[in-house]
Amino acid sequence: MDQSLLQAVQALAQARDVALGGNVTDEPVDWEIEACSTTVFRSYTLYRVVRWVKWMYETWYLGWTPGQDPYWLEGDPVSFLNMAQADGVCLESVAAIWEYAEWYLVITQHQHYWDEFLLIESVDQARFLDDIDADMTPLEIWRKETFxxxxxxxxxxxxxxxxxxxxxxxxxxxxxxxxxxxxxxLDRSGYLSHTRTVLETDLPLAVAGYGSRSLISGYIWHKY
Structure with a gap:
């Protein structure tokens, strides 16, 4: 691992902890830093960062390139869009537009380490409590079937x-x-506006937390 990358991650994580009013831990810390597979960024590499302290872990994303300002991406749309601007993103194809939007959602909607955010394309990708052998009340069973x-x-x-x-x-x-x-x-420069509609709340889902990911296998393209 590039030592300058590790040092940047450690410094940003420490600054984050202090800004949030927390204490810098004295416990041993293990880092997992993995480059994400993406082709939409020109100069910046997108990294998935996992910090382990004992048996607990937190996940973040980082935009980094040697000699330039790093971007700590933790549920922050502004940082993501600033990184895209600094990178000079140019989304020439529909595939690139989707990949960029997918990363934007996976990164910016993960607000807290106990969160779980899943992009889905089928109701069968939803995991309910009884899928992990947990008991469900008659009302919860009805909500699952109705959903x-x-x-x-x-x-x-x-x-x-x-x-x-x-x-x-x-x-x-x-x-x-x-x-x-x-x-x-969104446009080809990576600038975008984003809104969401909450369709259902308090579903009896089995929420693991600690991350976000996409379960999307494709998309439907309509050109006008």
Whole structure:
């Protein structure tokens, strides 16, 4: 591992802890720093950072390139967009637009280490309490069955609507125990606006927490 990368991660993590009013731990810390597979950034590399203290861990993302300011990406849309601007992102293809939007959502919607944020394309990707052998009340069972019946035909692959230089995107996500529909409008420079609609709350989902990821296998492209 590049020692300057590790030193940048350690310094940023320490500054974060102090800013949040926490104490810098005296416990041994183990770091897992892995470059993410992405082709949309030109000069910056996107890293997934995991900090282990005893049996507890936290996950963040970092935009880093030697000799330039690093970007600590922890549920912060502004930092993500600033990194994209510094990188000079140019989204020339629909595939690049989707990949960029996917990373934006996975990174910026992970607000707390106990969070779980999943981009989904099927109701069958939702894990309920009884899927992990936990007991469910009759009301929770009814909510599960109603959810699957109501959304089976509605939840699908993300839809991208492209008109000239602008792309609108809609994608479903499970955030904690809520079902959300995320709406993004973006251009080739990486600038975007983002809103979300909460469709369901307090679903009896089995929430593991500690991360975010995408379960999307493809998307539907509509060009006008």
């Amino acid at each position: 699957k019946e109501q959304y089976r035909s509605r939840i699908g692959q993300p839809s991208l609507f492209q008109f000239q230089q602008t792309t609108a995107l809609e994608v479903f996500a499970l955030h904690g125990r809520n079902l959300e529909l995320h709406h993004l409008l």
